[in-house]
Amino acid sequence: MQDYLVRRLLEIIPVFFAVTAIVFFMLYLMPGDPAQLLAGSDASIEDIQAIREELGLDKPLVTQYFIYMKNLLRGDMGKSIRTGRPALREIADRYPNTLLLAAGSLVVMIVIGLITGILSAVKQGSWLDNASMVVALFGVSVPNFWLGLMLMLLFSVHLGIFPTTGTGTFKHLILPSLTLGTNATAVVARLTRSSMLEVIRQDYVRTARAKGLSEVKIILLHAFRNALIPVVTIVCLRAGVMLGGAVLVETVFAWPGVGWLMIDAIGARDYPVVRGCILIVAISFVIINLIADLLYGLIDPRISYK
Amino acid sequence: MKSPSRGTLLEIRNLKTYFYTEQGIAHAVDNVSLKIQEGETLGIVGESGCGKSVTALSIMRLIAEPPGKIVEGEIIFGERGDLTKLTQSEMRKIRGNKISMIFQEPMTSLNPVFRIGFQISESIRTHQQVSKKEAVNRSIEMLKMVGIPSPEKRIKDYPHQLSGGMRQRVMIAMALCCNPKLMLADEPTTALDVTIQAQILNLMNKLKERVGTAIMLITHNLGVIAEMAQTVCVMYAGVIVETADVQTLFKKASHPYTIGLLTSIPRVDRTAGTKERLNTIKGIVPSLLNLPVGCKFSNRCPHVHEPCKIWEPPLAPIATHSDRAHLSRCWLHHQPPKQ
Amino acid sequence: MKKNASKSSAWHESFRILVRNRLAKTGLIVIALYLFTALIAPFFVPYDPLQLNLPNTLQPPSSAHFFGTDEFGRDIFSRIIVGARISLFIGVGAVLIALFFGTLLGTVAGYFGGRVDSIIMRIMDIQLSFPGIVMAILIVTILGPGLINVLIAVGMHSIPMFARMVRGSVLSVKENEFVLAARSLGANDLRIILKHVLPNCMSPMIVLVTLRIGTAIVTAAGLSFLGLGAQPPMPEWGAMLASGRTYLRTAFWIATIPGLAIMTVVFGFNLFGDGLRDALDPRMKS
Numbered sequence: 020m021q022d023y024l025v026r027r028l029l030e031i032i033p034v035f036f037a038v039t040a041i042v043f044f045m046l047y048l049m050p051g052d053p054a055q056l057l058a059g060s061d062a063s064i065e066d067i068q069a070i071r072e073e074l075g076l077d078k079p080l081v082t083q084y085f086i087y088m089k090n091l092l093r094g095d096m097g098k099s100i101r102t103g104r105p106a107l108r109e110i111a112d113r114y115p116n117t118l119l120l121a122a123g124s125l126v127v128m129i130v131i132g133l134i135t136g137i138l139s140a141v142k143q144g145s146w147l148d149n150a151s152m153v154v155a156l157f158g159v160s161v162p163n164f165w166l167g168l169m170l171m172l173l174f175s176v177h178l179g180i181f182p183t184t185g186t187g188t189f190k191h192l193i194l195p196s197l198t199l200g201t202n203a204t205a206v207v208a209r210l211t212r213s214s215m216l217e218v219i220r221q222d223y224v225r226t227a228r229a230k231g232l233s234e235v236k237i238i239l240l241h242a243f244r245n246a247l248i249p250v251v252t253i254v255c256l257r258a259g260v261m262l263g264g265a266v267l268v269e270t271v272f273a274w275p276g277v278g279w280l281m282i283d284a285i286g287a288r289d290y291p292v293v294r295g296c297i298l299i300v301a302i303s304f305v306i307i308n309l310i311a312d313l314l315y316g317l318i319d320p321r322i323s324y325k
Numbered sequence: 326m327k328s329p330s331r332g333t334l335l336e337i338r339n340l341k342t343y344f345y346t347e348q349g350i351a352h353a354v355d356n357v358s359l360k361i362q363e364g365e366t367l368g369i370v371g372e373s374g375c376g377k378s379v380t381a382l383s384i385m386r387l388i389a390e391p392p393g394k395i396v397e398g399e400i401i402f403g404e405r406g407d408l409t410k411l412t413q414s415e416m417r418k419i420r421g422n423k424i425s426m427i428f429q430e431p432m433t434s435l436n437p438v439f440r441i442g443f444q445i446s447e448s449i450r451t452h453q454q455v456s457k458k459e460a461v462n463r464s465i466e467m468l469k470m471v472g473i474p475s476p477e478k479r480i481k482d483y484p485h486q487l488s489g490g491m492r493q494r495v496m497i498a499m500a501l502c503c504n505p506k507l508m509l510a511d512e513p514t515t516a517l518d519v520t521i522q523a524q525i526l527n528l529m530n531k532l533k534e535r536v537g538t539a540i541m542l543i544t545h546n547l548g549v550i551a552e553m554a555q556t557v558c559v560m561y562a563g564v565i566v567e568t569a570d571v572q573t574l575f576k577k578a579s580h581p582y583t584i585g586l587l588t589s590i591p592r593v594d595r596t597a598g599t600k601e602r603l604n605t606i607k608g609i610v611p612s613l614l615n616l617p618v619g620c621k622f623s624n625r626c627p628h629v630h631e632p633c634k635i636w637e638p639p640l641a642p643i644a645t646h647s648d649r650a651h652l653s654r655c656w657l658h659h660q661p662p663k664q
Numbered sequence: 665m666k667k668n669a670s671k672s673s674a675w676h677e678s679f680r681i682l683v684r685n686r687l688a689k690t691g692l693i694v695i696a697l698y699l700f701t702a703l704i705a706p707f708f709v710p711y712d713p714l715q716l717n718l719p720n721t722l723q724p725p726s727s728a729h730f731f732g733t734d735e736f737g738r739d740i741f742s743r744i745i746v747g748a749r750i751s752l753f754i755g756v757g758a759v760l761i762a763l764f765f766g767t768l769l770g771t772v773a774g775y776f777g778g779r780v781d782s783i784i785m786r787i788m789d790i791q792l793s794f795p796g797i798v799m800a801i802l803i804v805t806i807l808g809p810g811l812i813n814v815l816i817a818v819g820m821h822s823i824p825m826f827a828r829m830v831r832g833s834v835l836s837v838k839e840n841e842f843v844l845a846a847r848s849l850g851a852n853d854l855r856i857i858l859k860h861v862l863p864n865c866m867s868p869m870i871v872l873v874t875l876r877i878g879t880a881i882v883t884a885a886g887l888s889f890l891g892l893g894a895q896p897p898m899p900e901w902g903a904m905l906a907s908g909r910t911y912l913r914t915a916f917w918i919a920t921i922p923g924l925a926i927m928t929v930v931f932g933f934n935l936f937g938d939g940l941r942d943a944l945d946p947r948m949k950s
Binding site: 221222223225226227228229230231232233234241244245248318319320321 | 385387413416417418419420421422425426428430433434435436437438439447448451452483485496499
């Protein structure tokens, strides 16, 4: 188990470098002078020159990358053109909000998705099963930004149960979490169902029955534990995709997270912040994938106990 | 209340288990009657699809309710009475406890995500009120009994870390851990290497003597039957066609199907050096959805005559044999009804 | 000859399963309606979708305007119809890009193997390190906003999936054919592979294409919603949703209807894709 962990961690390192390289390089693919882009359209000639020297923008590309990485590891991502504060501070201020939103959606996805999937599989062919799967298909198809607006329309504008935008209380979290979690919940429900259906047919479930175990134990312990294996991977991957979807949901609900910041910054041409946001989101995604791999190894002993 | 005959552990009377499918009704078990004595090994032999597994699953009441159904018959087990009349909840107290079952595929019959010690202890703790520690100790004992070395270490292993033969031993340990009165073994060695087969069969015999369990051994392999069984039932297309003790079966087989099976075994001393062709039974097994009228073997039998195609013969003692325990389902051995 | 006969009977079997599947048929009907709307209907719109009509702004749905009017008085019904054409263009365009480049990369990776394979797969993995929208945002940031750029971005997003699929197919074909044709001439290898790779992975490919068109449409709409895609006054569904957001309280139909359109279309593709997957499943397993 230990070496599985270590192996995976080592594999992350080149990916980390590749991601930072891409984010570093994107500036050069854009039209215009990188120094100008980083300084802002209102910057004076001296400011632009200062940045050019600071980041070594007249030096060869590889040197620039090293300077960039050196700064990065120190936590320096440049200054926000709009506010003048360090880009990292802007992002760090908002990161917890995005995490909170992601956590809320994760809860929705896991609780509703798993339960629906298990019930549908156990009662295969019943009206519950058919209805759930049709609803799940809608859930997979619905655009989350539209769903957010509709939920807002119904619950905030007309029924007044939840606040429309902003953050602060638990009530503020509900609509955004539901919105962000819907796609993933539907995917998890469908996958759990098909995974359970396949597992229930397996020989070892028949053995468990022959041992005289209760049906509940067979379904929730013997079957589910095995059905969980592909589901766990997907849950983690969807958690990562949700980071992307958070961009849309945060914008709809004016939720002060990294996603909304990213979009705002693009509109304002605040490129240091844009770069920083993309980097943070990508790194978070990579870490989530790593966790997914590790969980997978934990859950399936065939992987780690070679 | 119906009671079994003296010394009989399990008696099946006129069991019919059908499967209702889109293509029709499959008569998987179509009037099977047999008896297992306490402590004996009953062999059930027949080709694939003849209903032997379904018979065992019917005893355990593990037939999936749609599409299957025990349509008729009684399965009398000791003091528990007719198993077909028990609820699933009552059956759960018997499964793994008084009657247990092992299956053909040891590679896939154990749950891959739980350690084998846990899987054995689980059986014990389900049926007996013992502490966790006691269950673990008993599991180690069972592993020792089935011949797995270093059992204290092995209980922490996962199934994929064991070979096929070892896994089957674990299955046997799991099946015997609560001292059942009857163990159903459905093709337990078919999926194993020949050398391992012999080991497992030996083990089963040894344990049988030690624990006193009766065994219902299902197989298509006559050699295994010869080694292990005391009594044999030959099944074909959902019915038993011949029942006899093992010596009688091999020496004085009477039903044409049984004779066909026995003669189709290639024999080194007979065919070697000669140009003799292998004997086969002509024709193929009928589909369970579409069985012939009358005797089910009639379309392949070399001795078929008129009554065979109209009435199904009863499974009854052969008129000309003194051994009343030797039963056959064939009009050669009984008087068909008059027209 | 026999091989071909069994192949076509397998297709027949799949076709029969598909036809019997009611949900899949519903999906197909939705797709057909969508195609009709996108391709034919724009010639018959009741109003010019770009025509401003300032006295008539924010009208609720009526007999004159089936879906009402937006904040500039434009007829929403007409805009939805023309928007269908735009989203179809993006959806199909993006998938075609993914299909083309994915197949190219997958074939090269599978055929040459070794370092080339590792490098290409590494690049795919790295691309997958960015969540979909973020990657699209990255590309749009570099290229600038606009519909074509969104098409490129969304297309690039799906390339790894197709590449992986084709590569797997190439590898399994390589295993088959080369063992038998150990003495083949160098020039023939590629042709043999290409001839057999396509049929080998056609079933999962068809399913993937169907499902990805739906995904592409939603992703593109999302980007336009964020202002990074279609620019006004284009009647793209996502952009319409964005402008409708301001009027959520007063004129909810501006935002509701385009979203319904998106959802319905994606639903249709998913439904049909699911049905295809079920029908082709036994073939995919073989």
